Amino acid sequence: MTTMPSTPEPATAPATAPPPTPAGRRTPPAWLIVALACAGQFLVVLDISVVNVALPSMRADLGLSAEGLQWVANAYAITFAGFLLLGGRAGDLYGRKRTFLTGLALFTLASLAGGLAQSEWELLLARAVQGLGAAILAPSTLTLLTEAVPEGPARARAIATWTAVGAGGGSAGGLVGGILVDTLSWRWVLLINVPIGALVLAGALAWLPETRAAAGRRLDVPGAVLVTAGLATLAFGISRTESEGWTAASALLPLAAGVVLIAAFLAVEARAKSPLMPLRLLKLRQVASANVAMFISGSATFCMWFFMTLYAQNVLGYTPLEAGLAQMPSSFAVIIGSKLAPRLMRTASPRAVAVLGALIAAAGFGWQSAMSADGTLLTDIVLPGILMMLGAGLATTPLAALATSGVGGADSGVVSGLVNTSRTMGGALGLAVMATIAATRTGDHTTPAALTDGYALVFRTSAAVLIAGAALMWVWLPRAGGDRA
Numbered sequence: 001m002t003t004m005p006s007t008p009e010p011a012t013a014p015a016t017a018p019p020p021t022p023a024g025r026r027t028p029p030a031w032l033i034v035a036l037a038c039a040g041q042f043l044v045v046l047d048i049s050v051v052n053v054a055l056p057s058m059r060a061d062l063g064l065s066a067e068g069l070q071w072v073a074n075a076y077a078i079t080f081a082g083f084l085l086l087g088g089r090a091g092d093l094y095g096r097k098r099t100f101l102t103g104l105a106l107f108t109l110a111s112l113a114g115g116l117a118q119s120e121w122e123l124l125l126a127r128a129v130q131g132l133g134a135a136i137l138a139p140s141t142l143t144l145l146t147e148a149v150p151e152g153p154a155r156a157r158a159i160a161t162w163t164a165v166g167a168g169g170g171s172a173g174g175l176v177g178g179i180l181v182d183t184l185s186w187r188w189v190l191l192i193n194v195p196i197g198a199l200v201l202a203g204a205l206a207w208l209p210e211t212r213a214a215a216g217r218r219l220d221v222p223g224a225v226l227v228t229a230g231l232a233t234l235a236f237g238i239s240r241t242e243s244e245g246w247t248a249a250s251a252l253l254p255l256a257a258g259v260v261l262i263a264a265f266l267a268v269e270a271r272a273k274s275p276l277m278p279l280r281l282l283k284l285r286q287v288a289s290a291n292v293a294m295f296i297s298g299s300a301t302f303c304m305w306f307f308m309t310l311y312a313q314n315v316l317g318y319t320p321l322e323a324g325l326a327q328m329p330s331s332f333a334v335i336i337g338s339k340l341a342p343r344l345m346r347t348a349s350p351r352a353v354a355v356l357g358a359l360i361a362a363a364g365f366g367w368q369s370a371m372s373a374d375g376t377l378l379t380d381i382v383l384p385g386i387l388m389m390l391g392a393g394l395a396t397t398p399l400a401a402l403a404t405s406g407v408g409g410a411d412s413g414v415v416s417g418l419v420n421t422s423r424t425m426g427g428a429l430g431l432a433v434m435a436t437i438a439a440t441r442t443g444d445h446t447t448p449a450a451l452t453d454g455y456a457l458v459f460r461t462s463a464a465v466l467i468a469g470a471a472l473m474w475v476w477l478p479r480a481g482g483d484r485a
Contacts, residue, residue, distance in 0.1 A: 088417020337393025
């Protein structure tokens with residue numbers, strides 16, 4: 001719905017041209033660039049989760065069908081996942097500030113259209129355009145940050161802030177959505193993006209510097225078409241498994257088609273003169289290993305908010321607002337974990353901090369799997385939630401730092417897009433798999449005891465995935481730094 005110890009600067013000049021400084025205007029301080037980038041990331045991630053609590057109100061007001069209700073979330077997720085790599089490369093070629101502004105403007109206008117929608121198709125179209133805007137915007141937020149802050153402890157702290165803000169946006173969605181729906185209407189879960197987006201747009205226009213890769217490179221159109229179609233088709237197939245199951249033809253066919261399209265994309269990239277995704281980047285140990293670890297971590301942790309919300313409302317009888325308030329401690333925990341990671345990385349390697357975070361999160365998921373149908377707020381939601389999200393914050397920061405370390409400026413946008421793609425696709429696949437796992441235990445039963453058994457199995461499975469992921473991180477992640485591009 002994730003920093004690294006100080007790495008010495010390479011002797012060669014950076015691949016990205018320094019930001020232009022118009023006459024009479026001073027280069028903006030790095031903290032201002034980081035703040036604007038984080039604000040953009042917050043909007044992207046918040047919108048993934050904030051809509052969930054408004055779905056019943058949307059259905060009642062617009063008369064949405066059951067399938068249409070599912071597509072309110074899926075229309076956003078599929079276009080977001082499908083266009084991420086293209087959005088990252090567009091920033092490299094056409095300018096990071098330009099793509100940031102374009103993505104944010106598209107996202108803001110689509111939010112306005114969605115908030116004013118009077119029919120199902122208008123709302124679904126607006127959600128799809130929102131996802132496209134988010135896919136253009138999201139990679140540039142991390143790229144602008146890494147371009148503004150040199151590698152080392154300062155960048156580690158900046159990435160920690162980016163991680164904390166993104167995670168905080170995802171975890172705050174339930175609370176923000178509950179407040180807006182209860183006090184105003186479902187329309188405000190979309191309309192709230194408009195004034196915030198306009199404010200960030202004004203700040204970005206005034207203060208963001210423009211950076212881009214070296215001139216002379218072209219957009220790899222065949223690669224862009226194949227990877228966008230492949231990722232979108234995979235995301236569509238994953239979304240179908242939630243309602244149709246993993247053996248249904250309506251899920252298997254798009255999943256198989258997505259795999260074929262991604263394979264074709266890799267074949268095209270191997271021969272392209274200016275590839276959208278240079279395969280040499282995947283030969284860099286820190287890029288490949290950190291993205292795989294990000295995928296695994298996302299597949300286990302992304303579903304936490306979803307199932308915790310279901311447990312609080314369906315089993316314990318909380319209202320949407322009460323469920324959001326119950327998860328606020330874990331929301332703060334992920335921020336604390338993200339900000340604590342750079343401090344730990346001063347004395348320990350990124351690998352060690354990532355492994356520690358994964359194991360702490362696994363402990364929280366294991367504790368949560370002991371939940372009961374008559375559980376208490378403190379021991380069945382708050383404390384295990386704090387462990388789960390503290391560990392997630394500790395792990396994500398060093399993984400994001402490793403994935404972007406040592407990569408030349410000409411490729412920083414596409415690598416940032418790859419980081420977001422790994423996390424998004426991992427989360428989408430993980431949620432679909434975990435929903436299926438829960439259904440195998442609960443079946444058609446909706447009693448609190450049956451639901452609790454299904455949710456508990458999900459948390460046990462996530463704990464096992466995180467333990468396996470921690471072992472993989474220890475073996476594969478570089479001890480420090482990484483190979484240079």
